[in-house]
Amino acid sequence: MTTSNAALRKWVDSVAALTKPAKIHWCDGSEAEYLSLIEEMQKSGDLLALNQKTYPNCYLHRSSPSDVARVEHLTFVCSTDRDDAGPNNNWMAPDQAHVKMDELFAGAMQGRTLYVIPYCMGPIDSPYSRCGVEITDSAYVAANMKLMTRMGKAALARIEREGTFVRGLHSTGDLNPERRFIMHFPEELLIQSIGSGYGGNALLGKKCHALRIASWQARQEGWLAEHMLLVEIENPAGERFYIAAAFPSACGKTNLAMLIPPESMAGWKVRTLGDDIAWLHLDDEGQLRAINPEAGYFGVVPGTGPTTNRNAYEMIRHNTIFTNVAITADKEPWWEGKGDGKPAIDWQGRPYDAKNGPAAHPNSRFTVSAQQGSSYSPLADDPRGVPISAIVFGGRRRELAPLVYQAKNWRHGVLMGAGVASETTAAATGAVGVTRRDPMAMKPFCGYNFGDYWKHWLSFEKRAKKLPAVFHVNWFRQDDSRHFLWPGFGDNLRVIQWITERCAGKIGARETAIGFLPNSADIDSRGVDLKPGALDALLKVDAGQWRTEMASVEKYLKKFGERLPAELLEEHRRVVKDLG
Numbered sequence: 001m002t003t004s005n006a007a008l009r010k011w012v013d014s015v016a017a018l019t020k021p022a023k024i025h026w027c028d029g030s031e032a033e034y035l036s037l038i039e040e041m042q043k044s045g046d047l048l049a050l051n052q053k054t055y056p057n058c059y060l061h062r063s064s065p066s067d068v069a070r071v072e073h074l075t076f077v078c079s080t081d082r083d084d085a086g087p088n089n090n091w092m093a094p095d096q097a098h099v100k101m102d103e104l105f106a107g108a109m110q111g112r113t114l115y116v117i118p119y120c121m122g123p124i125d126s127p128y129s130r131c132g133v134e135i136t137d138s139a140y141v142a143a144n145m146k147l148m149t150r151m152g153k154a155a156l157a158r159i160e161r162e163g164t165f166v167r168g169l170h171s172t173g174d175l176n177p178e179r180r181f182i183m184h185f186p187e188e189l190l191i192q193s194i195g196s197g198y199g200g201n202a203l204l205g206k207k208c209h210a211l212r213i214a215s216w217q218a219r220q221e222g223w224l225a226e227h228m229l230l231v232e233i234e235n236p237a238g239e240r241f242y243i244a245a246a247f248p249s250a251c252g253k254t255n256l257a258m259l260i261p262p263e264s265m266a267g268w269k270v271r272t273l274g275d276d277i278a279w280l281h282l283d284d285e286g287q288l289r290a291i292n293p294e295a296g297y298f299g300v301v302p303g304t305g306p307t308t309n310r311n312a313y314e315m316i317r318h319n320t321i322f323t324n325v326a327i328t329a330d331k332e333p334w335w336e337g338k339g340d341g342k343p344a345i346d347w348q349g350r351p352y353d354a355k356n357g358p359a360a361h362p363n364s365r366f367t368v369s370a371q372q373g374s375s376y377s378p379l380a381d382d383p384r385g386v387p388i389s390a391i392v393f394g395g396r397r398r399e400l401a402p403l404v405y406q407a408k409n410w411r412h413g414v415l416m417g418a419g420v421a422s423e424t425t426a427a428a429t430g431a432v433g434v435t436r437r438d439p440m441a442m443k444p445f446c447g448y449n450f451g452d453y454w455k456h457w458l459s460f461e462k463r464a465k466k467l468p469a470v471f472h473v474n475w476f477r478q479d480d481s482r483h484f485l486w487p488g489f490g491d492n493l494r495v496i497q498w499i500t501e502r503c504a505g506k507i508g509a510r511e512t513a514i515g516f517l518p519n520s521a522d523i524d525s526r527g528v529d530l531k532p533g534a535l536d537a538l539l540k541v542d543a544g545q546w547r548t549e550m551a552s553v554e555k556y557l558k559k560f561g562e563r564l565p566a567e568l569l570e571e572h573r574r575v576v577k578d579l580g
Contacts, residue, residue, distance in 0.1 A: 001026035001153070003118075005160050008133060012116055015135050015169060020107050021114035027142055029152015037143040046140055050322070051331040057319045060327060061140055063197050064175045065348055068324060069363045070200040070207070072444050075182040077212065079448070086449025087559050088439075097183045101192045104179055108171040108194065112137040118156035118165075119149040119205050121214070121279075121293035126383035128223070128281050128291045130214065131159045132166035134204045141170060141202050144321060144367045147296040149205045166190070166213055168204030172197045184208060186216035186447050199298050199323065199365060210277045210293045212447035218279070219448065219456045222463070227441045228278040229257040230292050232377050232386070233493075233500055236267030241500045244278045244290055244468075245392035246441040248422040252394070252475060254299045255489060258311035258375050262490045264527035270493065271377035272311070272370070273386065275299065280388065286465030289385035294370070301325055301364045303337040308489055311375045312366075313338075321367040326352060326359035335360035389503045394473040395422030395438065400545050401474035403486055403523075403538040404495045406502055406509065406516040410461045413470025415571045416515070418454055419553040420472075437556045451563025458567055469503050472515070477538055485534045494524045512541050513578035543579050550576050 003009055003026075016024060027033060038059060041047035047059040077085040078097040085091040092100075115136050122129025134145060145151050159165045168191040173179055180195030191208045193201055200207050214225035228244040235241075247253045257275035261268040274292025283289050297312075301322065304312050316322075326334040326343035334343045336358055343352040343359035352359050370376055379386055393416055395401070407413035417440040437443065439450055446453050460467060473495055475488045498518050501507040509516035520535045554572055557564055 001028050001156075003156060003160060005163065007163075008159065008165070011167060012135065016114055018102065019105050019109035019114065019137070019171065021109035021137065022111050024114045024116065026116045027118070027146075027152060029146060029155070034143060034146050037139045037146075041139050041143070044139075047321075049331075050327065050333055054332055055317055055320075058317070058333065059321050060325060060333060061321060061323045062347065062349055063324060066177050067175055067196050067198050068361050069198060070444060071180060071182065071196065074180050075444070076184065077447055078183055078185045080187060083563065084448055084452075086451060086563065088443060088446060088450045089448075092183070094185055094188075097185070101181065101183055101194065104173060104181070104194045105169070105171060105192075108173050109137040113139070115139070115142045117142055117145050117151055118159055119145055119151040120155040120158055121149060121205060121210050122291045123381050123383045124150055124154050124158060126291055126385070128279055128289075128383075128385055129293065130166065130217065131155055131162065131164070132168055132205055132209050133159065134168040134170060136170040136202070138170065138172050138197055138202060140197060144199060144203050144298070145205060147321065147367050147369050148203055148294055148298060150295050164189075166209050168193070168209060170194070170202050170204055172202070182208065184212045184447055186213055189213060189217070199367070203298065206277075206294070206298060207445055211442070211445035214279065214293070214447075215442070215445070215453070216447040219452065222282070224280040224457070226278050226280060227276070227445050229253045229275050230273035230278045230290055230386070231257050231259070232271040232273060232379065233496055234269040234271070235497070235500065239500075239504065241389040241503060242273075242290070242386040243390045243392055243496070243499070244280065244388050245394065246417070246420070247394045248396070248420075248438045248441045249300075251396050251422060252488070254297065254312060255309045256492060258309055258373065259493055260310055260490050261493050262527065265493055265497075265524070268493060268497075270375060271379075272373055272375045273377050273380045274370070281385065282460070282464055283384075286463070288388045288460070288464055288468060290388050291385040292380055296367060296369045298365055298367050301335045301366050302358070302360055302362055304335070305337045305339040307339065308337065311373055315373045316366045316368050319368065319372060322364070323367070324361040324364040335364055388468045390469050390471060390499050392471045392473055392499065393417045393420050393440065394475070395420050395441075396476045397421065397423070397435075397474050398476065398478045398482070400542070400549055401472065401477065402517060402541060403475075403477065404471060404473045404498060404518060405512070405514060407470040407472075408515055410467050410470065411458065411567055411571050412515065412575075414454055414457045415568055415575070416470060416472050417457070418450075418557065418568060449560065449563050451560035451565065454568055455565045458565055471499050479531075479537070485531070485538050487528060491528055494528070498523055513543065513575060513580075514541055514546060517541065547576070547579050550579065
């Protein structure tokens with residue numbers, strides 16, 4: 001397979017001349033090709049076949065112990081103007097970055113196969129989708145891109161029709177952390193990644209394209225590329241609501257996207273459109289609509305069990321690539337929170353010993369086609385996308401943030417999103433449990449200056465005919481003994497119910513300085529094991545704590561200097577004034 005697109009052919013030839021692979025393979029996206037990649041990786045030792053009776057077509061990949069998460073300190077946005085990248089990104093001058101990366105890529109693919117992977121982010125026929133091509137020397141990447149994107153001949157045909165595509169160049173290199181860089185050149189629609197085989201750094205269609213480069217594209221073209229799940233909620237009356245929700249990594253996006261209603265909420269239905277990324281466009285009627293640009297899941301495994309996320313748990317029992325999980329004596333995958341089995345071999349291939357830490361890496365992953373999920377919505381393949389009813393922000397906060405509250409208007413909602421903070425998890429390198437600002441859950445992923453990004457968000461107030469309501473949730477509030485006040489998981493639908501009823505104008509709320517909050521009686525708590533006074537505590541607004549929080553938000557916002565929209569600062573002053 002080759003291409004009629006001259007620019008693509010020229011780029012592939014130039015990369016081959018630089019990296020010197022043993023051979024070149026153009027990926028067609030077929031099932032036969034996928035099986036061939038799986039077989040190849042088993043022979044090389046890059047994949048271990050798991051128990052094929054209990055986990056058919058499931059395999060384990062172990063990455064280097066130094067290569068298990070995103071490396072934000074080695075991730076750069078290489079815009080011509082440093083201020084365009086903003087203080088939220090590491091910046092390197094494009095000329096300097098190109099010289100550095102050319103040196104690292106020189107001869108990097110010797111003895112390896114160069115895979116050319118054409119892919120489409122979003123339904124092939126959607127006007128909201130965008131295409132890319134990843135060049136890599138990793139069969140693991142090629143196989144995962146098959147599961148994660150619409151990859152192959154159909155994507156290449158669209159590229160040949162449109163003539164434009166995002167270029168992504170990746171090599172595992174020698175996996176030396178000192179020679180590991182992920183570079184984004186937004187003005188060139190180019191990504192270069194070397195020295196890592198970890199999915200977030202190597203599957204370039206995911207965070208690199210679908211968020212960092214796409215967010216830049218979105219600003220230029222008038223849409224939004226967001227770190228958001230997409231879920232369809234249907235109430236017993238048959239009314240449907242479409243929610244886009246932004247949470248930092250490992251804070252429950254996948255669980256919410258695949259939520260199973262509790263028994264006491266019979267008649268409610270939840271369907272999954274996406275668990276991680278959403279692209280939001282205004283249609284011809286001024287309605288904000290969204291697609292999921294991905295076709296699969298690259299989810300965190302630990303904590304996934306039959307009681308926490310049964311949909312995901314069952315989905316990954318076949319046709320799944322696991323990364324950095326443990327295995328049992330009979331070669332079944334194992335991870336903390338699975339609920340059955342015992343680890344025999346840990347994620348590094350060593351006999352399991354609790355003294356060495358968790359059996360599965362805390363950021364171990366599964367890659368699986370979205371269509372395998374029992375909650376999968378066919379609308380995920382609708383080229384028109386879905387109309388967004390509500391946007392929800394959230395984070396992991398032990399205190400301060402109530403269970404749920406609603407922004408007073410769009411401008412307030414943008415401030416709410418800009419002020420999102422969460423305690424860090426194992427999805428990124430560095431300390432765990434540290435509270436950091438993560439605006440719109442986009443801190444590691446926004447490909448340009450946050451000041452410009454917030455201005456772009458604010459612009460929708462004038463451009464849209466009807467904007468979705470904006471909310472904030474916090475499933476992680478704790479009491480003084482560090483016990484969670486809210487059960488979470490399926491019971492989160494009780495909070496979502498209140499959100500949908502607010503969207504439909506069916507229920508009131510009490511107004512506070514930080515937004516509209518439910519009355520305790522308006523959260524359906526039937527059948528929920530809550531401690532006495534827990535619901536009141538979950539909905540409490542401590543003005544003193546919030547004054548401290550808003551001072552911290554102001555300090556963070558002012559880091560963006562002249563790029564900070566004046567409207568956002570005005571909205572912040574209004575909230576502070578209302579707090580007294």
